[in-house]
Amino acid sequence: MHTENRDEMRERIIEAALKRFTHYGASKTTMNEIADDMHCSKASLYYYFPDKHALHLAVLEKAGEMYFQEIEQSAATAATAQDALLDMIPVRHNFARRFCRLELFKVLKDKQLLHSDETFRLAREKETALVAGIIRKGVATGELVTDNPDQIAALYIQSMIGLRLSLSARELTDDISEEEFELVRQWQVQLADIFIKGLKS
Structure with missing residues (x-):
């Protein structure tokens, strides 16, 4: 169950980033803004992605x-x-x-x-x-x-x-x-x- 929850959270982060990147552009989007959209901390994003580059590729x-x-x-x-x-x-x-x-x-x-x-x-x-x-x-x-x-x-x-x-x-x-x-x-x-x-x- 824990693994499924981690996979779901990772997918949610990617979906949130995709939505913001598509609207504003990847370079103009910050990890803070994605975290705000998800109502979570920026540290939570970095738990799944080491940096914005990795999230961008995902x-x-x-x-x-x-x-x-x-x-x-x-x-x-x-x-x-x-x-x-x-x-x-x-x-x-x-x-x-x-x-x-x-x-x-x-x-x-x-x-x-x-x-x-x-x-x-x-x-x-x-x-x-x-x-x-x-x-x-x-x-x-x-x-x-x-x-x-x-x-x-x-x-x-x-x-x-x-x-x-x-x-x-x-x-x-x-x-x-x-x-x-x-x-x-x-x-x-x-x-x-x-x-x-x-x-x-």
């Missing part, structure tokens, strides 16, 4: 879990591989807009978070595996043609990431305007269309 991991739940559900309900790939784009778009204040680039640059690279690598691999599964289903139904779904999926995801980062990679900033979000969405739709047409030939 929040990003939580957001990632939410993203994969949404994207897997979207892929599972799509009628075709083409629909599945195209339906993933608005999920990505809405997720990026909703959580843009989580300051992903700040974490990627932060040398104190030595395991952050591994976390993001695993997330990229998970998304690539999901796309590979969609392509395999498309091949099995005769909708798509390829003898290397894994390689195509890796190329597709890396290309999508490149478009996603292209507007902010110059200064590694999370500040992206609504117009830029929409431009990236349009680029991703065009890129998906090119990939799908190539796999149908």
Whole structure:
């Protein structure tokens, strides 16, 4: 029971931090403010997280879990591989807009978070595996043609990431305007269309 209570408290802290980070931005949020939101002491937060950096990473991991739940559900309900790939784009778009204040680039640059690279690598691999599964289903139904779904999926995801980062990679900033979000969405739709047409030939 004690372990369950600790797990529940840790989850509550992450949820409170996610809510505040999403609204105000991670860098503008203090541990005191999160503690106040939870009506507990700051020491209670430090019992579960050694510092704000660790909490920030836990929040990003939580957001990632939410993203994969949404994207897997979207892929599972799509009628075709083409629909599945195209339906993933608005999920990505809405997720990026909703959580843009989580300051992903700040974490990627932060040398104190030595395991952050591994976390993001695993997330990229998970998304690539999901796309590979969609392509395999498309091949099995005769909708798509390829003898290397894994390689195509890796190329597709890396290309999508490149478009996603292209507007902010110059200064590694999370500040992206609504117009830029929409431009990236349009680029991703065009890129998906090119990939799908190539796999149908």
